[in-house]
Amino acid sequence: MLDVLAYLPAKKKQTPSGWLSFNAVCCQHNGSTRDTRGRGGLKATALGWSYHCFNCSYTASFILGRAVSFKARRLLTWLGVPETEIEMLNLESLRHRSIHGILEDRQQMWNTLSGVSFEEKDLPPYAELLTAEHGPYWEYVRGRHVPADFPAMVQIENDGIHWIRPHVVIPFTYDNKIVGYTCRFLDNRQPKFISDSQPGYVFGIDLQMPNWQHVIVTEGIFDALSIGGLAVMHNTISDAQARLIRSLGREVTVVPDQDLAGIELIDRAVELGWAVSIPEWPAGCKDVNDAVIKLGRLGALLTIMQSRETSRIKIELRKKALAKRIRT
Ligand SMILES: [Zn+2]
16 A cells, blocks of 8 residues: 655654644645745544645545545645556555445535535635644643644734734634634633634534434534534524534534523524533533533533433423523
8 A cells, every 4th residue: 555654755743643744745736835834734544644735725635445536646646656656546445445435425425415515715824733832822722622633723923914813723624625714812802713614614523433323512613622522603503504413414412501692502402303411510611611621521421411301391491490590
């Protein structure tokens, strides 16, 4: 099997989250200037690899069991892999056509049938992969229990026009493509977030594992990241978002923030016929992320599953109890 690592530039370094960074090989082929600042990143995945360029935003990936995509072919060519090797890789990969490939094909067919598609977007200029070297930015993201292998980013440099407020960048992906992002500011000024999102987008689809039977729907990005769930990023769920969530074919549990805005999300979940969980968390925990920080991921998950209600009447009672807790 083709060892892509053997074709990477000699000068590279490894980040704690497992990305190899090196000078990107894509930019000059995409109308950008050649990268000299190590903005290309390649990461080995369970069955292949994933490439991201933080200079020109080119992405490509390879999964054993699937055909080598057009974008992966271009990347391999730029890395200097001979055409014959690429063809061999393609044939070998298709021989390994696995259950994983079949499941993914089915998911993609679903997406096509349900009309789900998001435009590929660029990351903000100067965004780079977050590593331990970024000190307080890194600690902030770790402190919010974002999984270590999630490619959080940081944007430190002045873009030459604005003074940039300190922030981390969370890329929005769908089918492993970048389709938007949010900036979370770390100073205590408003707004806390600025996002570039597309209608109907639900954050966290790419965090779901093929064998999971449940999916947890939360309001915020950090809630979703810390529990491995989805975020609708509002206190309601649009029809398009509901269709996308349904297309996953899982048991859905909505976990609202425990504040007045969260009440609206409960009503919408009931309307959609989904389960709702309103756990009695320790004092000071008002959302999933707070609970994960306090109880750990497994602990928080247990409280969510224990308080999961599917009956409208029981959900209504829990909602009243929550409203009372909020007021007092
Ligand atoms: Zn590039």
